[in-house]
Amino acid sequence: MAGELGTDIASLVSRNEQTILPEWLELQEKAGTLHTGRISKGELLSQSRNFLHLLRDALAKGGSDVANAAFEPAKAMLAELSRARALQGFSPTETATFIFSLKQPLFIALNREKTLSAEQIASSLWAMTLLLDALGLFTLEVFQKSREEVIVRQQREISELSTPVVKLWDGILALPLIGTLDSQRTQVVMENLLQTIVDVEAEIAIIDITGVPTVDTLTAQHLLKTVAAARLMGADCLISGIRPQIAQTMVHLGVELNVISKATLADALAVALRQTGRAVVKVKRAETETGPDRKTGRQGV
Structure with a gap:
């Protein structure tokens, strides 16, 4: 039919x-x-x-x-x-x-x-x-x-685009995180960070969480996994971007990161430089730029 x-x-x-x-x-x-x-x-x-x-x-x-x-x-x-x-x-x-x-x-x-x-x-x-x-x-x-x-x-x-690994200095990396961390994204973060550590032979990795809206127990666990993986590759980790609200939440939840943390990326970079035996100093301008030339007595430009 x-x-x-x-x-x-x-x-x-x-x-x-x-x-x-x-x-x-x-x-x-x-x-x-x-x-x-x-x-x-x-x-x-x-x-x-x-x-x-x-x-x-x-x-x-x-x-x-x-x-x-x-x-x-x-x-x-x-x-x-x-x-x-x-x-x-x-x-x-x-x-x-x-x-x-x-x-x-x-x-x-x-x-x-x-x-x-x-x-x-x-x-x-x-x-x-x-x-x-x-x-x-x-x-x-x-x-x-x-x-x-x-x-x-x-x-x-x-x-992948939202988890770039940036080289700040020789041996110092920064990983700025934006948004919420979940298991899948943590895996991408780890892979990118560990591969870059190997590629540039980094000694220190700074994980910046300024762009992470909240840090709960699960997010803290993902951070600790990333820190542990980096340490296994021979790189120490610092965490920057700890805001007052996040600090209060972590204390309330009893979360301990067991890693050096700083409020800003600049503070974390300063610590990283000290740990690697480096320092950033302010260079004074040459006298010829601000005062008279010693030989001619003319005013410098």
């Missing part, structure tokens, strides 16, 4: 393609597919025509059962289209419209058939509805999965 219905619908599509295609395109345009500017009218026409041909071939070979292997080429095209639209920023509704807007042109074409009985029309309508609903759900599933992959990749990239 499904095979016969599929053959009948395939014949319907083949006979009425010249009217189905423009009607389908018009409905997609009305739905706003072209308004975003992410796809051209020519691309939409090409995608629609190709899918209509693949759908016709699948119906002729595999009936109206979407699970049939004959529908794999059509589903592969839908998967590629869904992934592309997910990357282009299309909404789920805009993507699903590609399939669901095909219902009306097919139904209109079916109603034009004068040789079919009411029972045949009803059977074909039901088969087409089930078929397009299944293909539409498949399209949405691929689109949703692709969007999730994009979001995960963007989160990973943002996490």
Whole structure:
């Protein structure tokens, strides 16, 4: 039965393609597919025509059962289209419209058939509805999965960008943290810091938490893990950016970092310089810049 219905619908599509295609395109345009500017009218026409041909071939070979292997080429095209639209920023509704807007042109074409009985029309309508609903759900599933992959990749990239390791001095690194620390981000922080410690042979790493809004027990544990990992690589750690509110919270929670902490990054850098046997001193301006030249007696510029 499904095979016969599929053959009948395939014949319907083949006979009425010249009217189905423009009607389908018009409905997609009305739905706003072209308004975003992410796809051209020519691309939409090409995608629609190709899918209509693949759908016709699948119906002729595999009936109206979407699970049939004959529908794999059509589903592969839908998967590629869904992934592309997910990357282009299309909404789920805009993507699903590609399939669901095909219902009306097919139904209109079916109603034009004068040789079919009411029972045949009803059977074909039901088969087409089930078929397009299944293909539409498949399209949405691929689109949703692709969007999730994009979001995960963007989160990973943002996490990497928000945890830069900066070389402040020979052997001294700084890791400014911004935002909340969670387990996944702590792993990225550790990897970036440890690799940079190895690359520049750093002796001291300053972890600056000025941009961390709150420090709770979990955040403190993540900091301690990072400090411990750095020490295993031979680098001592300092923590800077301890604000009064954070200090009070940590005391209230009974959190002990067991590491030197400073209020500002500048204070932590001064400690790091002392620990490495260095110091920053203010250089006096040359006398020729502020007073008379000793040889000529002229005023310096």
